């Protein structure tokens with residue numbers, strides 16, 4: 294616990310009380326299969342400060358992809374185990390641990406306090422929420438997802454086009470892949486996390502070429518591809534008549550599972 298307290302504080306910041314004087318450089322939303330390799334890569338790259346938000350508990354079935362955890366962490370809060378693992382490996386890294394979730398009532402503030410947001414979440418509602426909040430807050434965001442053998446990563450510049458909604462428009466309706474049954478291959482999460490970290494570093498370095506496309510990885514086909522994304526004129530977030538100018542809770546209801 295000493296290491297945890299020395300490197301970060303677990304608090305109730307998910308509700309808006311960040312409890313830290315240090316401004317986080319990068320906000321990592323999700324301490325799971327994508328968040329772990331992303332944080333590791335960012336720390337290795339010399340990032341000085343991370344803010345991490347999560348509310349889940351480590352499960353045995355997580356260990357094949359959540360590389361900062363081991364058997365002894367099963368049953369513990371992911372956030373606690375995550376921060377401890379980072380502190381052991383990267384003692385100079387400043388970590389702010391935020392217990393909870395990114396929600397409509399705190400997402401805007403969470404984003405606004407960050408230089409860059411990495412969306413490593415496991416559900417569409419939070420993913421769309423972060424897309425909207427990051428844009429409204431004027432910060433870059435990297436969306437990373439993985440399911441089964443497939444990974445996708447998309448980076449969006451502050452106020453830039455295309456955005457996440459240009460490609461995916463809105464929360465899916467009807468049947469979606471169920472996170473409890475679909476599963477995900479560990480190395481595919483590793484790819485997603487590493488590419489997300491790469492994109493975040495490039496965005497922070499002012500590399501405009503890091504945005505405007507989606508990176509896809511097919512673990513079975515052994516293909517890593519970058520596909521340009523066209524900005525959509527009718528996009529509700531960045532289009533000519535964009536209608537999303539605030540965070541309205543009803544817009545993010547009906548969460549559907551993905552998998553990380």
Ligand SMILES: [Zn+2]
Nearest residue numbers: 456459528531
């Ligand atoms: Zn858009």
